[in-house]
Amino acid sequence: MKATSFRNLGVGLTVFAVFWLFVTLYPLSFTIVSSFKDNTEIFSSPMSLPSVLRIENYTRALLQATILRNIANSLFLSVISVALLLFLVSICSYVLAREKAKWAVVVYLVFLSGFLLPVHSALIPLTKLVSALGGYNNYAMLIILFVSYNAPLSVFLVTGYMKTVSKELDEAAFLDGCGYFQTVIYVILPVSAPIFATAGIVAFLFIYNDLIFSILFLSKKTLYTVSIGLSAFVGERIVEYGPIFASIVLSSLPMVAIYLLFQEKVQKGITEGAIKG
Amino acid sequence: MKSKYAPFLMVLPLLALYLLFVFYPVANAVLSSFFSWNGIASSPQVFVGLRNYIDLAKDPRYFRAFANSGRFIIGSLLFLMPLSFALGGIIVSGVRGSRVMKAAYFLPVVLSLTAISLMWRSILYPNGGPLNALLEGMNLDRLAQNWLGDVRFAIWAVVFVNMWTYAGLNMLIFAAGLVSIPQEIWDSVAIDGAGKVARFWYITLPSLKESFKAFLVLAVSGSLKVFDIVFIMTGGGPNGSSDTPATLLYFQAFRFNRFGIGNAIGTLILLFGLAWALLVNRAVRKLEA
The missing domain is CATH 1.10.3720.10 (MetI-like)
Structure with missing residues (x-):
């Protein structure tokens, strides 16, 4: 990779890079996590990991x-x-x-x-x-x-x-x-x-x-x-x-x-x- | 053995398909926008001159749809441009993890817009969706909204999801411009002792003319063409507030059999896109001269 004016990211850009990584991946991880939950868990604790992996959603x-x-x-x-x-x-x-x-x-x-x-x-x-x-x-x-x-x-x-x-x-x-x-x-x-x-x-x-x-x-x-x-x-x-x-x-x-x-x-x-x- | 007709015969199949199924329908849409037709094959098309366009201009629904394209464009210029420019800078910087970040940032581009829309619908779900849950968890209940069900927010929610989807693509457009700046230029300005701001202003930005041109053309033509995300996320609602020209064309033509109006909308989508592409090209050429 060639060097550019961005060679050193600095604090601001680094924080932003991580933030956007989260914003990009969150919907995907939310979807995957929810695919192993039942209704109650999806709606009452949307941010948490599934308590049990409900593989039956897939079957x-x-x-x-x-x-x-x-x-x-x-x-x-x-x-x-x-x-x-x-x-x-x-x-x-x-x-x-x-x-x-x-x-x-x-x-x-x-x-x-x-x-x-x-x-x-x-x-x-x-x-x-x-x-x-x-x-x-x-x-x-x-x-x-x-x-x-x-x-x-x-x-x-x-x-x-x-x-x-x-x-x-x-x-x-x-x-x-x-x-x-x-x-x-x-x-x-x-x-x-x-x-x-x-x-x-x-x-x-x-x-x-x-x-x-x-x-x-x-x-x-x-x-x-x-x-x-x-x-x-x-x-x-x-x-x-x-x-x-x-x-x-x-x-x-x-x-x-x-x-x-x-x-x-x-x-x-x-x-x-x-x-x- | 080179036969005289071989070149024609080899071009013909693909050209014929393209002309018949892409070129002809677009040309026909432009022509048909001066006619009125109810979609029944046996009933005639009636020449109505500019009436479809006059109807468009009078009806606030159509104005609102094109105004919504304007909102997609505003979102692109104010947020998507700096966002993808910054992401482009991050992935060409060569810092640790930049390869992984590049792969991740681009990932939404390969997913189907239907899948993306369904994911975001559930994230924005008003009761128990993670966004509102997060806001409530931070004691910011007042900020929790019915994002897709409120006329004030639905269109902006869709604008955001559209930016989320295409940030990775535009990132690569800027990245391509950034890596094309020759190393010698950086070396020479380093010797001259140019500051960060000066370097950005006098070297980075001017070198990215092609990237900005590509971004501007893509952002505006893309904004005029938004369909899938609105169709799945809001269906143009609530109350038509998030309709775009393309969804309105679809509903008018295929739900209400208003084909003349539909073709007029289609023609405007085409013309605005063409006019903008010409304008940007000319502006960039002027900058170069």
Whole structure:
């Protein structure tokens, strides 16, 4: 790390660093702690540790509620969408990175303009389109939407990276008789693996956490995703809170695991996308 | 073998999806904002000119929703900016534990906004929620409030949770700017004997122009787009007091079938975001010139 004017934090910043650490982590620890409590304990002593670990909150969440199904649904949607997205991005970005013609530059800019298009502005016409295509309660439709809406960030990340990949690799492949398509799949894709990992992980995160497309286009309970499954707790007459906290913990675990495993990539991908926006 | 059509065919699939499902709906929303439509496929769209926009301007609900975006922006400028700037400084300082802190500060960004909203709903719960319990424990009962059920506090509670969620992301934007300041500059000003304040004012701040630009664009476009947190935490309530343009668009269109008004709101979200991005870019370019 380079030195900056912050080399010595000083008392004020140190205290603040610890304070914000507490503010950041408290809601998470409160949720985890409450997931092991019963109602009485949650409300009469919200700040204390559970007197006994009520594991049954978890078994109940898993058995009674549909959270496990929701998690499986979200994971399924994310995996398929990311796979399709990365395949389409790989062939598209390769052309955008190599082609010098004006049309390619225009296409690239059209993709980048997506950073400035708010998803909510699109919702009403999109609903019409989805309904015309028979896309309600249809995972194929959702996957296509996830691919389309994650395209700008992925194209931006991957095209930028591929521009740095040496052209000699392509030329060697062409000499060996590879077509454009084969060159991408067998030569360029493998050397661009790091950026595909970044783009894929970030898209995975966004898709797994999606709320708006799920509430608009899914009404069948068996198809519910994590966000819509959790949001169903709001406004419902709740008998027991413990299993709800357990459901929040369970449904967040995949994302926390991915984050802890690929911290740098997650941070880099999301931040670059944000800066571009 | 390089076929002449291969490049087009390779770009086409993704481009077609993007144009059809992202670009076209946004363009269509702008166009449809000059029409009135009740959402029934067989009934026609009627051209009404600017009437949707005039209705928006007359109805205080819409004004309030955009004013709430203003509150998110105020929160971003007054609190989130110094907060994430300080966090950025902390994590690039290299002090012990700064790596762990960086990981922790960023953690909320990867959680689903639904999960975050549910956590904060329970923390802010008026009877037996930990925030009020804490206040009562410190004999500050008077400060305990029905945070999400009171028109005075609901919107600010949501503004806070939004800042809590994105502090880690903005921290990295400032951190990226801070580490890009070359070491030689610090060495040379150290020789010149510049004081802490002077260093901050003449070196740190000017070097972070790109970070501030990114922050300002992101903060405002993000403020205009807030949806999930409000939708789950308050549903726009109590009494519409915490509605944002995006939640109002959703309720007007998908609960009350007022699609023309919805598209007008969507168009304004788009236009305000674009105008602000252009403004910030131009201002930064002027600063550089």
